[in-house]
Amino acid sequence: xxxxxxCGRAGAGEGGPxxxxxxxxxxxxxxxxxxxxxxxxxxAVEEINEAGGLDLQGGKRRLELVVLDxxxxxxxxxxxxxxxxxxxxxxxxxxxxxxxxxxxxTGPAQIPTFILFQGGRNLINPQRWPHxxxxxxxxxxxxxxxxxxxxxxxxxxALLSDDTDYGEQGREALRDAFExxxxxxVSEHVIPRAARDLAPQVLQARRAGANRVVVxxxxxxxxxxxxxxxxxxxxxxxxxxxxxxxxxVRQRLAAHPEWMRSLKFVSSRITAEVGPxxxxxxxxxxxxxxxxxxxGVEQDGRDVIQPPDWAMYPYDALKLVAEAVDQVNTxxxxxxxxxxxxxxxxxxxxxxxxxxxxxxxxxxPTDTYIAGFDGFVFGxxxxxxxxxxxxxxxQLD
Numbered sequence: 001x002x003x004x005x006x007c008g009r010a011g012a013g014e015g016g017p018x019x020x021x022x023x024x025x026x027x028x029x030x031x032x033x034x035x036x037x038x039x040x041x042x043x044a045v046e047e048i049n050e051a052g053g054l055d056l057q058g059g060k061r062r063l064e065l066v067v068l069d070x071x072x073x074x075x076x077x078x079x080x081x082x083x084x085x086x087x088x089x090x091x092x093x094x095x096x097x098x099x100x101x102x103x104x105x106t107g108p109a110q111i112p113t114f115i116l117f118q119g120g121r122n123l124i125n126p127q128r129w130p131h132x133x134x135x136x137x138x139x140x141x142x143x144x145x146x147x148x149x150x151x152x153x154x155x156x157x158a159l160l161s162d163d164t165d166y167g168e169q170g171r172e173a174l175r176d177a178f179e180x181x182x183x184x185x186v187s188e189h190v191i192p193r194a195a196r197d198l199a200p201q202v203l204q205a206r207r208a209g210a211n212r213v214v215v216x217x218x219x220x221x222x223x224x225x226x227x228x229x230x231x232x233x234x235x236x237x238x239x240x241x242x243x244x245x246x247x248x249v250r251q252r253l254a255a256h257p258e259w260m261r262s263l264k265f266v267s268s269r270i271t272a273e274v275g276p277x278x279x280x281x282x283x284x285x286x287x288x289x290x291x292x293x294x295x296g297v298e299q300d301g302r303d304v305i306q307p308p309d310w311a312m313y314p315y316d317a318l319k320l321v322a323e324a325v326d327q328v329n330t331x332x333x334x335x336x337x338x339x340x341x342x343x344x345x346x347x348x349x350x351x352x353x354x355x356x357x358x359x360x361x362x363x364x365p366t367d368t369y370i371a372g373f374d375g376f377v378f379g380x381x382x383x384x385x386x387x388x389x390x391x392x393x394x395q396l397d
Contacts, residue, residue, distance in 0.1 A: 025070065025093075036116075036308070040310075042289070043315055055329055068080040070098070085106065092106055094113065094115060096117055110331070115133070118166055121139065121169070130340060133360045133362065134363075137242075142266045143241075144365070149370050150183065160205075162216075162221045166217070187210050203232065206236075214240070218246075235262075245371070251295070267371060272367075278349050319345050327342070339355055366386070
């Protein structure tokens with residue numbers, strides 16, 4: 001069944017019929033991921049509408065944001081894609097759930113589909129799906145960065161992943177990265193998504209001689225891993241994917257801020273070579289419209305704030321679509337051809353965003369970094385060459 005969550009009317013109303021922008025996200029299952037996609041899209045819709053809307057043949061058309069919850073179900077994601085086709089949406093924005101099926105629905109309708117979170121290598125195939133683009137770091141990029149970071153220490157790794165699409169895709173990429181860097185995996189476990197007690201898996205990893213724990217899973221599993229490690233009295237570093245910055249991790253570990261120091265994660269950088277000013281300007285516009293996103297924990301008597309880093313991607317995706325429409329004044333195939341061969345923007349953090357017909361990845365390998373926690377605040381680590389060049393981002397209210 002189709003589930004609607006916060007079905008927005010941003011820009012609907014005056015000026016005639018609107019053009020839908022459809023978000024298909026895990027609203028009920030991964031709220032932080034969904035909020036990032038919806039929030040970035042909402043800001044872009046507001047700004048495009050303030051400028052008059054999309055410049056289409058026949059005049060300007062305002063955008064309408066429609067948010068659909070797929071609850072991490074590929075079947076529901078497919079239903080959401082059919083709804084986007086029924087509504088004649090300009091674009092479908094998704095975390096990536098069910099893309100292998102939804103792409104076969106949005107393709108014939110010539111609806112560009114942007115993956116804004118998941119990094120699995122099989123989700124992007126420009127020859128098969130010339131309308132599917134990724135504006136998020138690929139797993140192959142992030143896992144190689146993580147492997148390169150730990151490889152000099154010749155670690156013995158315990159690999160934990162969950163049984164979601166995100167976990168399965170990440171596990172495959174980690175195996176490849178560890179093989180290239182000759183990182184030894186001494187223990188490996190696939191965790192059911194609903195699992196909360198990981199003491200048995202952590203005990204087996206410790207007995208196997210692991211001195212690093214790498215977990216690629218949803219935020220709840222990342223939190224459960226850190227909790228199990230510390231409850232066992234095991235002094236070991238835990239490394240994860242981008243889900244480690246999900247506020248849920250810090251909420252689950254709120255009673256033990258000292259445990260957070262054992263957790264590091266790989267993600268895409270927030271600020272770019274040009275410095276922090278572009279992101280700071282984007283962040284101000286975002287928070288002026290939507291407010292600050294409080295994590296739900298305090299540090300030094302102040303509220304910890306989640307920066308809208310992942311909200312940059314849906315924002316940039318819609319601005320790129322608007323740029324393509326401005327060049328051809330229509331939706332459908334002409335707009336897709338322009339996305340595949342010429343449309344370019346400067347993104348929210350100052351990085352350039354563009355694609356070509358052969359390459360549909362939107363994040364460069366040089367744009368990933370390793371982050372760590374100081375209490376409940378995260379930032380670039382000191383011992384990673386790229387991370388050391390990045391600017392810290394304020395996270396205290």
